[in-house]
Amino acid sequence: MVTLLKPSDLTTRFAPTPSGFLHLGHGLSALLCNAIGQGFILRIEDIDTSRAKNHFVDALLEDLKWLECHIKKPIITQSNRTHLYQQHLNQLIQKKYVFPCFCSRKHVTQNLLKSTEKTPQNHLPFYPGTCRHLSHPSIQKKIAQNQPFSWRLDSRAFLSAHPQTVSFHDIIKGHPSIQIQKGNDIVIARQENQHTLQISYHLASVVDDAEQRIPLIVRGEDLLHSTYIHRILQILLNFQPPLYLHHGLIKNEKGRKLSKRNGDTALHEWRKKGKTKDDVLQAVYNLYKPCLDAFQNFSQHYNPLNPHHNPSTHTITPQPTP
Numbered sequence: 559m560v561t562l563l564k565p566s567d568l569t570t571r572f573a574p575t576p577s578g579f580l581h582l583g584h585g586l587s588a589l590l591c592n593a594i595g596q597g598f599i600l601r602i603e604d605i606d607t608s609r610a611k612n613h614f615v616d617a618l619l620e621d622l623k624w625l626e627c628h629i630k631k632p633i634i635t636q637s638n639r640t641h642l643y644q645q646h647l648n649q650l651i652q653k654k655y656v657f658p659c660f661c662s663r664k665h666v667t668q669n670l671l672k673s674t675e676k677t678p679q680n681h682l683p684f685y686p687g688t689c690r691h692l693s694h695p696s697i698q699k700k701i702a703q704n705q706p707f708s709w710r711l712d713s714r715a716f717l718s719a720h721p722q723t724v725s726f727h728d729i730i731k732g733h734p735s736i737q738i739q740k741g742n743d744i745v746i747a748r749q750e751n752q753h754t755l756q757i758s759y760h761l762a763s764v765v766d767d768a769e770q771r772i773p774l775i776v777r778g779e780d781l782l783h784s785t786y787i788h789r790i791l792q793i794l795l796n797f798q799p800p801l802y803l804h805h806g807l808i809k810n811e812k813g814r815k816l817s818k819r820n821g822d823t824a825l826h827e828w829r830k831k832g833k834t835k836d837d838v839l840q841a842v843y844n845l846y847k848p849c850l851d852a853f854q855n856f857s858q859h860y861n862p863l864n865p866h867h868n869p870s871t872h873t874i875t876p877q878p879t880p
């Protein structure tokens with residue numbers, strides 16, 4: 559048993575989307591959050607109501623109990639907090655850091671194929687800029703016609719106000735910095751009609767982490783690429799940047815990351831088979847242990863008054879993932 563050094567004030571959060579059963583990868587995240595933060599805040603990320611289902615919430619609560627995780631109350635449910643996200647979206651609208659985009663997904667894809675601007679990395683969403691210069695009357699007309707639209711982050715407006723690279727501190731990966739590209743105008747909300755506003759995962763997650771004062775975000779490295787979007791939103795909304803710990807991913811036999819959709823290694827199946835938390839811990843140990851070691855190393859030198867300027871943290875080397 560590892561005895562964790564302080565700081566116990568490094569509250570973590572576990573934030574699953576209840577669109578399927580938790581799998582072994584979620585088990586790894588939850589166990590890490592639990593060990594590092596001595597329990598964690600649970601946030602149900604159910605803003606995409608078309609995908610979220612109540613019975614998956616019940617199942618994940620059972621799974622977390624079975625994993626002996628300590629859940630700090632209250633449990634937050636994002637679908638109850640749209641007004642909060644709306645307030646922050648309004649700030650971005652007022653500051654003109656977002657613009658309305660009336661393009662369909664098909665239109666964006668077709669225009670990108672014609673565009674000479676190429677996406678530098680496959681997973682970074684690019685936008686051909688079709689609606690960036692729509693006139694105010696034209697926008698008003700489309701809204702009056704009840705056309706659905708997305709609020710896109712204006713990467714050009716961000717870059718002209720913040721030309722420096724965006725960086726963050728990751729306990730495993732050090733200080734990755736990202737050069738934001740013009741054209742990464744990601745969607746942060748979608749107005750389906752006058753009454754239905756769908757907030758993106760990015761905005762909701764960033765607002766909640768700030769509102770809940772989460773100083774350390776523990777999550778899988780499949781979300782590493784979205785951290786730059788989160789950092790932009792944190793800068794624009796004047797939020798303190800949290801620390802990050804992106805852990806390695808568990809792969810299936812085919813070398814793919816586990817997915818809720820194909821039922822890979824669902825924790826509830828393990829539960830039914832009479833397996834225990836220790837079986838899960840053993841299965842994820844190769845990824846769990848290096849993260850915990852890195853955290854311990856980090857926490858020995860952690861200064862909560864100055865969390866982002868700690869020279870010792872530069873010496874942590876990334877651990878190989880099996």
Ligand SMILES: [Zn+2]
Nearest residue numbers: 659660661689
């Ligand atoms: Zn558009």
